[in-house]
Amino acid sequence: MSMKKIRNMEEFSAVSGISRPTVSKYFNDPESVRKTTRAKIEKAIEAHDYRPNIFAMNQNRKLTKNVGIVVPLLTDPYFAEIARNLEQRCIDAGYRPTLFSAHGDPAFEVEVLDTLRSMKPAGVLLAPLGRASDRVALEKFCDDVPTLIFDSSVDELGLAFVGSDNVQFTTHITDYLCRTGEAPCFFEMKTPANPNAHRRRQAYLSAMETFGHTPQVISVDGEGWGFEEIGRLGGHDALANHRFGTNTILCSNDRLAIGLLTACYECNVTVGRGPDCAIRVAGQDGHPHSRYTCPPLTTISHDYDAVSKHAADALFEAIDGTISPWKSTRIQGKLVLRDSA
Amino acid sequence: MSMKKIRNMEEFSAVSGISRPTVSKYFNDPESVRKTTRAKIEKAIEAHDYRPNIFAMNQNRKLTKNVGIVVPLLTDPYFAEIARNLEQRCIDAGYRPTLFSAHGDPAFEVEVLDTLRSMKPAGVLLAPLGRASDRVALEKFCDDVPTLIFDSSVDELGLAFVGSDNVQFTTHITDYLCRTGEAPCFFEMKTPANPNAHRRRQAYLSAMETFGHTPQVISVDGEGWGFEEIGRLGGHDALANHRFGTNTILCSNDRLAIGLLTACYECNVTVGRGPDCAIRVAGQDGHPHSRYTCPPLTTISHDYDAVSKHAADALFEAIDGTISPWKSTRIQGKLVLRDSA
DNA sequence: GTAGATATTTTACGCGCGTAAATTTTTTGT
DNA sequence: ACAAAAAATTTACGCGCGTAAAATATCTAC
Numbered sequence: 001m002s003m004k005k006i007r008n009m010e011e012f013s014a015v016s017g018i019s020r021p022t023v024s025k026y027f028n029d030p031e032s033v034r035k036t037t038r039a040k041i042e043k044a045i046e047a048h049d050y051r052p053n054i055f056a057m058n059q060n061r062k063l064t065k066n067v068g069i070v071v072p073l074l075t076d077p078y079f080a081e082i083a084r085n086l087e088q089r090c091i092d093a094g095y096r097p098t099l100f101s102a103h104g105d106p107a108f109e110v111e112v113l114d115t116l117r118s119m120k121p122a123g124v125l126l127a128p129l130g131r132a133s134d135r136v137a138l139e140k141f142c143d144d145v146p147t148l149i150f151d152s153s154v155d156e157l158g159l160a161f162v163g164s165d166n167v168q169f170t171t172h173i174t175d176y177l178c179r180t181g182e183a184p185c186f187f188e189m190k191t192p193a194n195p196n197a198h199r200r201r202q203a204y205l206s207a208m209e210t211f212g213h214t215p216q217v218i219s220v221d222g223e224g225w226g227f228e229e230i231g232r233l234g235g236h237d238a239l240a241n242h243r244f245g246t247n248t249i250l251c252s253n254d255r256l257a258i259g260l261l262t263a264c265y266e267c268n269v270t271v272g273r274g275p276d277c278a279i280r281v282a283g284q285d286g287h288p289h290s291r292y293t294c295p296p297l298t299t300i301s302h303d304y305d306a307v308s309k310h311a312a313d314a315l316f317e318a319i320d321g322t323i324s325p326w327k328s329t330r331i332q333g334k335l336v337l338r339d340s341a
Numbered sequence: 342m343s344m345k346k347i348r349n350m351e352e353f354s355a356v357s358g359i360s361r362p363t364v365s366k367y368f369n370d371p372e373s374v375r376k377t378t379r380a381k382i383e384k385a386i387e388a389h390d391y392r393p394n395i396f397a398m399n400q401n402r403k404l405t406k407n408v409g410i411v412v413p414l415l416t417d418p419y420f421a422e423i424a425r426n427l428e429q430r431c432i433d434a435g436y437r438p439t440l441f442s443a444h445g446d447p448a449f450e451v452e453v454l455d456t457l458r459s460m461k462p463a464g465v466l467l468a469p470l471g472r473a474s475d476r477v478a479l480e481k482f483c484d485d486v487p488t489l490i491f492d493s494s495v496d497e498l499g500l501a502f503v504g505s506d507n508v509q510f511t512t513h514i515t516d517y518l519c520r521t522g523e524a525p526c527f528f529e530m531k532t533p534a535n536p537n538a539h540r541r542r543q544a545y546l547s548a549m550e551t552f553g554h555t556p557q558v559i560s561v562d563g564e565g566w567g568f569e570e571i572g573r574l575g576g577h578d579a580l581a582n583h584r585f586g587t588n589t590i591l592c593s594n595d596r597l598a599i600g601l602l603t604a605c606y607e608c609n610v611t612v613g614r615g616p617d618c619a620i621r622v623a624g625q626d627g628h629p630h631s632r633y634t635c636p637p638l639t640t641i642s643h644d645y646d647a648v649s650k651h652a653a654d655a656l657f658e659a660i661d662g663t664i665s666p667w668k669s670t671r672i673q674g675k676l677v678l679r680d681s682a
Numbered sequence: 683g684t685a686g687a688t689a690t691t692t693t694a695c696g697c698g699c700g701t702a703a704a705t706t707t708t709t710t711g712t
Numbered sequence: 713a714c715a716a717a718a719a720a721t722t723t724a725c726g727c728g729c730g731t732a733a734a735a736t737a738t739c740t741a742c
Contacts, residue, residue, distance in 0.1 A: 008698055019721045024700065034708085034719060054459050056698035059396040060727050074440075075421040075629065084416055084444060096456075099415075099440050103425060115437075118395050228633045258633050265635035266680075288416065292569045292599050294606040294635040339607075349728055360691045365730065375689060375738085397728035401697050683742100690737065700727080709718070 006050045016044035027052050028061075054096075058120060067095040067315070068116040068124040070109070072152075072193070073225050074101035076255070077288040078302075079127065082151070085308035086125055093316050095122065104193075104225040106132040113141045123315045126158070127151035130194025148315040150307065152194040156326055159318045162311040164302050165330035166196050169284050170203035170250075173300040175211065176335055177248050181273070181280060183213035185245055187238070187260060188252035189230055190219040197252050200284060204250065216245045231259025232266075239267045248280040248341065254290045254299055257283030261293050261340070271295055272339050280341035286333070295339035306331045347391045357385035368393050369402075395437075399461060408436040408656070409457040409465040411450070413493075413534075414566050415442035417596070418629040419643075420468065423492070426649035427466055434657055436463065445534075445566040447473045454482045464656045467499070468492035471535025489656040491648065493535040497667055500659045503652040505643050506671035507537050510625050511544035511591075514641040516552065517676055518589050522614070522621060524554035526586055528579070528601060529593035530571060531560040538593050541625065545591065557586045572600025573607075580608045589621040589682065595631045595640055598624030602634050602681070612636055613680050621682035627674070636680035647672045 006012045013020040018041055026033045026041050033041070044050070058064045067090045071079040083099055090097035100116065102109035109129050116124060123146040128138060130152045138157060141147065147158040154161075177184045186204045188197060201217060208215035220234025231251065238244055251257035260281055261271060270277045272295045283290060286301020310329050317324070347353045354361040359382055367374045367382050374382070385391070399405045408431045412420035424440055431438035441457065443450035450470050457465060464487040469479060471493045479498060482488065488499040495502075518525045527545045529538060542558060549556035561575025572592065579585055592598035601622055602612060611618045613636045624631060627642020651670050658665070 010698080020699085021701075021722085022720055025720090028700085037720075051455075051459055053400065053698055055396045055400040055461075056727095057700080059394065059400060059698085059729090060700040062700095074415065075418055075425055077416055077418055077421075080416040080418075080421055084442065088444075099442075101425065101440075103429075114392075118392055120396075228630075232633070261635060262633045262637065265637075289569075289630060292573070292603045293633075294602060296603065296606075351728080361729085362692085362731075363690055366690095369730085378690075394728055397697095398730080400699090400728085401730040403730095685742095686740085688737100688739070690735105692735075693733090695730105695732090697730080698727105700725105702725090703723090705720105705722075707718105707720070710716085712714095 006048045009052055012044065012048065012050045015048060016041050018044075024052075027057070061120075063122050063319075064120050065095050066119050066121040067097045068100060068119065068121045068126075069097050070100045070102065070112055070116070070124065070126045072102050072109075072127055072129045073104045074099070076225070078254075078285060079151075081288055082127075082302075082304055082308055085304055086312055089308060089312035090125075093312070095316075102129050104129065106134055110134050110137045113137060117141065117144060121145060123148065123319045125150060125311055125315055128154055128194075130196075131191075132193065146315070146318050148311055148318070150311040152196055153328060154195075158326075160314050160324075160326055161328040162307060162314060163196075163328075163330055164307060165332050166199035167203040167206075168330070169300045169333045170200045171207045172333065172335060173282055173284060173298075174204055174207040174250060176337075177250060177280070177282060177341060178208075178211050178213065181341075182246045182248045183208060183211065184248040184250035184280075184282070185216040185218055186252070187218050187220070187231075187234070187244075187249050187256060189227070189234075189256065190221055191223065192252065193225060200252050218243050218249075227253065227255035228259035228262070231256035232263045233259075235260040235263030236267065239263060239269060244279070247278065249282070251281065251283045254283035254285040254287035254297060257281055257297055257299070257340075258287070258289065258293055261295075261297070265294070273341060282341040284333075286336055290336070291338070293340070298338045298341040299336050300333040301336050302333055303331050347389045350393055353385065353389065353391045356389060357382050359385075365393075368398070402461075404463050404660075405461050406436050407460050407462040408438045409441060409460065409462045409467075410438050411441045411443065411453055411457070411465065411467045413443050413450075413468055413470045414445045415440070416444075417566070419595075419626060420492075422629055423468075423643075423645055423649055426645055427653055430649060430653035431466075434653070436657075443470050445470065447475055451475050451478045454478060458482065458485060462486060464489065464660045466491060466652055466656055469495055469535075471537075472532075473534065487656070487659050489652055489659070491652045493537055494669060495536075499667075501655050501665075501667055502669040503648060503655060504537075504669075504671055505648060506673050507540035508544040508547075509671070510641045510674045511541045512548045513674065513676060514623055514625060514639075515545055515548040515591060517678075518591060518621070518623060518682060519549075519552050519554065521682075523587045523589045524549060524552070525589040525591035525621075525623070526557040526559055527593070528559050528561070528572075528575070528585075528590050528597060530568070530575075530597065531562055532564065533593065534566060541593050559584050559590075568594065568596035569600035569603070572597035573604045574600075576601040576604025577608065580604060580610060585620070588619065590623070592622065592624045595624035595626040595628035595638060598622055598638055598640070598681075599628070599630065599634055602636075602638070606635070614682060623682040625674075627677055631677070632679070634681070639679045639682040640677050641674040642677050643674055644672045
């Protein structure tokens with residue numbers, strides 16, 4: 001402990017015995033100073049609990065250590081989980097992450113981008129809203145700030161794209177369903193929020209054709225990000241009107257499946273792979289909640305770790321000056337077999 | 342649109358025709374300048390898309406417009422939802438909210454507080470981790486920064502506390518369960534993460550006594566924030582060993598209840614209020630997901646709007662200089678009747 | 683229309699730190 | 713041990729804005 005509080009870097013450099021420019025260099029990158037110097041500074045930090053004023057630091061630096069993490073909807077545990085993962089990686093790499101949610105609103109997404117711009121971030125990890133996003137605003141932003149797009153791709157935008165391999169997702173789980181029972185129909189939103197849904201539908205159609213089955217797509221109405229409710233209402237409608245042509249339903253995503261399961265419950269339709277079950281339901285995403293539905297949901301899960309690792313590493317490389325051409329990395333999913341299908 | 346980019350407030354004051362100190366005053370508080378002046382400035386903002394450098398702004402201001410929002414675990418949709426609500430209120434009130442999660446880790450909670458301190462926030466809305474929190478660190482932080490505690494109370498800490506009335510929650514739903522069937526037993530974690538759980542247990546015991554029934558508490562093992570899994574495992578154990586003395590189970594919170602429902606499903610125990618159902622299960626919290634369990638979960642819900650409004654308003658008042666003694670505000674919950682009980 | 687109140691302008695300084703250039707010190711390789 | 717390389721120091725300036733004080737302009741009320 002110390003007697004008097006250190007007010008600025010000047011005073012700190014005095015008590016540490018190191019000149020201010022060197023101290024400044026240390027805080028910019030601890031590895032950039034000699035080991036003995038580093039030790040002295042760190043001893044002084046320990047003793048006086050000094051931290052430089054981040055506002056003054058960032059004011060003159062062309063590039064800060066700030067990193068923005070933007071997701072479409074933080075109340076969706078899937079995004080919350082991947083954001084948490086990314087946040088940790090940023091901290092470990094010495095950056096200062098700040099979390100933002102667009103709250104499902106394109107206008108808010110633009111506002112977030114504006115706020116972010118004023119933070120002079122070294123880079124941004126952005127999962128766009130998708131279809132509803134203001135394409136022009138996104139492009140302008142990516143021109144100004146090194147931005148890595150994840151989860152939902154917008155072609156050729158930003159530094160690169162990292163996400164899941166939706167085609168593999170759907171092909172793989174469709175294959176599984178075909179091999180273990182009736183071929184599935186496909187349950188989706190008519191106007192999905194992001195392009196992943198389109199890829200999944202296409203992959204379903206292709207897979208069914210490949211496997212020699214007739215595809216059937218049930219598209220339900222509903223706007224916005226309340227997927228469970230859309231799935232529930234659409235499920236009720238489909239069940240009442242016998243729109244499901246088979247006893248196996250592959251949902252475009254887990255949240256839709258969760259809503260459908262609730263509809264099934266409410267209509268007394270038993271779900272599962274047992275002999276006394278009426279239908280099988282499968283999802284896609286590996287949503288954190290999918291383990292706890294009744295029955296637990298069979299799904300194909302994002303590789304959260306791999307996606308976030310690739311995304312973060314790619315951004316850090318770009319920040320460090322490694323210039324590489326735009327590319328799209330798509331991570332394979334892993335089938336999670338549970339009772340629902 | 343303009344021809345050249347405005348680089349700083351000096352240049353902006355030139356094109357707007359207003360002196361820089363007045364422009365500075367405007368950005369600090371638009372209401373503090375004359376209406377005609379405000380109009381001129383706003384016209385210039387519109388035309389040149391100027392935004393002051395936030396780092397330079399915050400460097401010299403004793404108090405910024407930053408507000409920190411800290412929750413224990415952002416991957417929990419309950420906290421995500423309340424955080425979203427608070428964030429909106431801060432924006433509407435002209436503040437710049439920044440969202441933080443302690444990720445269930447006391448050490449990380451302290452780090453978040455340190456980060457927050459360096460942002461010189463005008464105020465902080467803090468939902469502490471609870472039992473695991475570093476009490477001393479919290480106190481020190483509250484001494485330095487105007488902090489309003491919400492969700493989970495730490496007595497007499499910060500400016501005030503705003504949260505739900507856990508006693509009313511449990512009393513009310515216990516009453517409901519007693520009036521509509523067998524009196525409930527109480528399903529909880531042995532070592533809960535926050536003090537709300539203790540209040541709920543006490544309220545359950547009191548209510549049962551008041552209503553003339555014998556209380557029965559089932560406490561299950563489990564550490565950390567994976568409540569669903571704790572509820573599921575604890576549920577399996579309790580079901581296998583016939584530890585539930587009644588056909589009605591009141592869970593300490595919804596996430597525990599969700600896990601218990603999964604356990605019931607896995608053990609072929611039918612849940613609901615129908616005549617063919619073996620047990621009734623109720624939760625507490627009004628968790629965003631509770632609508633979509635099977636059966637949909639009867640619960641007593643937080644008044645998200647009221648809690649966040651009270652919390653935000655109380656903080657803003659304190660920031661504006663209204664000094665009022667520490668007090669605790671507890672908002673009543675509303676019973677949400679669904680099929681599980 | 684005039685005094686008084688209120689708002690704006692002018693002037694000037696400082697915040698805490700980044701950063702560049704020239705100089706001095708320390709380290710490294712042989 | 714010595715020259716070359718690397719690191720640290722000294723010196724000095726600037727970033728963009730907050731803010732204080734004094735002078736001036738504008739508004740309000742009667």
